[in-house]
Amino acid sequence: MYDVQEWKHVFKLDPNKELSDRALEKICESGTDAVMIGGTDGVTLENVLDLMVRVRRYSVPCVLEVSTLDSVTPGFDLYFIPTVLNASDPKWITGLHHDAVKEHGDLMNWEEIMAEGYCIVNPDCKAARLTQAKTELSKDDIIAYARMSERLFHLPVFYLEYSGMYGDPAVVQAVGQELSKTVFFYGGGITSKQRAEEMAERADVIVVGNLLYENLNEALKTIL
Numbered sequence: 090m091y092d093v094q095e096w097k098h099v100f101k102l103d104p105n106k107e108l109s110d111r112a113l114e115k116i117c118e119s120g121t122d123a124v125m126i127g128g129t130d131g132v133t134l135e136n137v138l139d140l141m142v143r144v145r146r147y148s149v150p151c152v153l154e155v156s157t158l159d160s161v162t163p164g165f166d167l168y169f170i171p172t173v174l175n176a177s178d179p180k181w182i183t184g185l186h187h188d189a190v191k192e193h194g195d196l197m198n199w200e201e202i203m204a205e206g207y208c209i210v211n212p213d214c215k216a217a218r219l220t221q222a223k224t225e226l227s228k229d230d231i232i233a234y235a236r237m238s239e240r241l242f243h244l245p246v247f248y249l250e251y252s253g254m255y256g257d258p259a260v261v262q263a264v265g266q267e268l269s270k271t272v273f274f275y276g277g278g279i280t281s282k283q284r285a286e287e288m289a290e291r292a293d294v295i296v297v298g299n300l301l302y303e304n305l306n307e308a309l310k311t312i313l
């Protein structure tokens with residue numbers, strides 16, 4: 090079994106973006122704790138399968154972060170299911186989840202499935218637009234979502250998502266101090282080793298996405 094509690098670093102790959110075999114090898118052999126496959130648009134069964142098969146050549150744990158039911162396929166080590174706590178469209182809080190469990194609940198292997206309490210902060214990211222997230226959040230609003238995740242809903246993961254934008258270290262620090270059982274993932278705007286260090290001091294797990302496609306060598310330095 091994979092112990093997410095032990096993780097410190099995750100690379101997130103977008104199935105809708107190109108990566109050479111050489112780049113993928115460097116990513117999978119980098120020493121990261123997991124490779125997560127997930128994205129907001131253009132995610133299809135075909136491109137998810139293609140990337141999964143390529144990542145599977147390496148021993149790194151491979152996680153699917155589910156955003157559309159159509160692209161769910163067996164073969165991943167773990168399935169992360171976001172529930173967007175600050176979405177206005179209930180589809181992204183419990184809607185798709187209900188559809189999936191109703192349709193496939195008998196066959197689901199619950200040991201491989203982990204819910205993530207998501208809080209999306211960057212109003213300009215695609216996920217915020219898709220879920221119609223209420224992103225005008227104060228530090229107290231964000232802390233409340235973190236507390237709901239751990240104390241009310243007992244979610245295994247709280248994911249503070251700044252995707253494409255670097256978060257406020259003071260907010261990340263405050264959230265980190267709230268969570269003890271729920272694993273705290275931070276993602277967004279990590280573009281250097283220095284930023285990786287700053288957020289890794291405050292969150293349990295840092296997630297690096299875009300930088301893999303913009304500057305792979307710099308991305309590899311975010312593993313501390």
Ligand code: 1GP
Nearest residue numbers: 252253276277278298299
């Ligand atoms: C995106 O949180 C991840 O879902 C990582 O964000 O792409 O900004 O690194 P970046």
